[in-house]
Amino acid sequence: xxxxxxxxxxxxxxxxxxxxxxxxxxxxxxxxxxxxxxxxxxxxxxxxxxxxxxxxxxxxxxxxxxxxxxxxxxxxxxxxxxxxxxxxxxxxxxxxxxxxxxxxxxxxxxxxxxxxxxxxxxxxxxxxxxxxxxxxxxxxxxxxxxxxxxxxxxxxxxxxxxxxxxxxxxxxxxxxxxxxxxxxxxxxxxxxxxxxxxxxxxxxxxxxxxxxxxxxxxxxxxxxx
Numbered sequence: 001x002x003x004x005x006x007x008x009x010x011x012x013x014x015x016x017x018x019x020x021x022x023x024x025x026x027x028x029x030x031x032x033x034x035x036x037x038x039x040x041x042x043x044x045x046x047x048x049x050x051x052x053x054x055x056x057x058x059x060x061x062x063x064x065x066x067x068x069x070x071x072x073x074x075x076x077x078x079x080x081x082x083x084x085x086x087x088x089x090x091x092x093x094x095x096x097x098x099x100x101x102x103x104x105x106x107x108x109x110x111x112x113x114x115x116x117x118x119x120x121x122x123x124x125x126x127x128x129x130x131x132x133x134x135x136x137x138x139x140x141x142x143x144x145x146x147x148x149x150x151x152x153x154x155x156x157x158x159x160x161x162x163x164x165x166x167x168x169x170x171x172x173x174x175x176x177x178x179x180x181x182x183x184x185x186x187x188x189x190x191x192x193x194x195x196x197x198x199x200x201x202x203x204x205x206x207x208x209x210x211x212x213x214x215x216x217x218x219x220x221x222x223x224x225x
Contacts, residue, residue, distance in 0.1 A: 014204070015093050016080040019061075023076055023116070027063035037062065041113040042104075060100060060115045068161075071140040072116065078138060079123045083130070090204050094196035095184060102176045110168060117158065117166070118173035125151045125177030130185055151177075 009017065030037040039052075042059035046052040063069040084092055103118045112118070124137075131137060131147035138144050139153050151174055158170040184194045196204070 013081060013084040014089050015084050015096065016077060018093075019080045020073060020077045022057075022061040023063055023073055026058045026061035027069060030062070031065065031069075042108075042115065043113065044108060056104070059113065060119055062114045062116060071142075072120070074141045075139070076116075076120055076123075078141070079120065079127050082127050082137075083123060088196075090196035090201040091194065093204060094200055095180065095194055099176055099180055102179070103172060106172045106175075107169060110165075110172070112169050112172075117162075118169050118176070121151065121154055121158070121170045121173030122177040122180065123173075124154050125174050126181055126185065129177075129181040 012020075026040060029035045030040060040055065040058040040062050042055050043052070047055050063072050099122055100115070100119065103115055103122060107115055107118055124139075128137060128147045128150045133148070135147050136144050137147045137150040139150055139157065143153060145153060155167060155170055155174070159167045162169075184191045
């Protein structure tokens with residue numbers, strides 16, 4: 001049974017596996033009270049003055065407490081898996097790195113300490129823009145609607161659950177997703193600069209392909225997307 005579960009996990013595309021595994025792992029640290037949540041969220045002064053660099057990573061993967069965490073995990077897996085299917089994993093990882101930086105800068109100005117939802121909204125917008133007209137997308141696993149309306153539905157849910165401040169944070173992710181789509185995925189030109197450099201591909205191959213049933217570097221290239 002355990003070997004079958006591990007085999008299924010290894011078949012998940014590498015970027016998707018990293019994102020969902022990070023969300024599960026980081027969130028469990030504070031949910032199981034192994035560490036305090038405050039040691040995982042973004043604090044500029046702790047990063048700069050106390051060299052707590054891990055916060056730049058963990059702040060993207062601190063999930064909500066309670067049942068809603070399962071919906072976040074499901075949504076992140078679904079969105080990332082759809083984006084990565086048929087696409088080059090190193091290129092996606094490379095672009096995602098810069099998208100996270102782009103999310104972090106305006107969120108810092110908004111005094112945001114957790115970047116998970118802006119990241120999710122960024123990916124949902126990108127998936128919505130990339131999905132052919134007439135096809136549906138799922139929002140949090142319980143709402144299915146035409147792809148072009150998915151970002152709007154996600155924003156409405158954000159407003160209802162978290163209020164105006166949560167909506168502003170989500171709009172940061174939407175804006176980054178829009179720019180990502182316009183200059184890379186939706187561009188008619190070959191965005192060669194958005195391809196992962198050789199050293200990044202080699203590093204990702206060593207990290208991601210250990211016992212992995214999904215080959216790092218397989219999929220569709222930028223020019224074919």
